């Protein structure tokens with residue numbers, strides 16, 4: 030489903046995302062959004078946490094400073110640390 034609205038960009042380059050769009054995306058104040066430029070189109074997506082080492086979004090095990098490590102990568106790190 031396509032919905033659009035025109036908003037004015039402020040002097041710092043910010044726009045307000047309409048509240049019903051935020052509700053539909055389930056994003057709240059402080060949530061991270063991914064900003065992507067594809068050709069001449071700006072895409073905003075709810076940011077999904079991924080492993081900082083392999084990029085996987087599943088089985089995230091460890092979080093620190095809003096960065097995640099998945100179970101597989103954590104296991105690899107711990108195995109190498111024991112050597």
Ligand SMILES: [Zn+2]
Pocket residue numbers: 080081082083084085098099100101102103
């Ligand atoms: Zn990983």
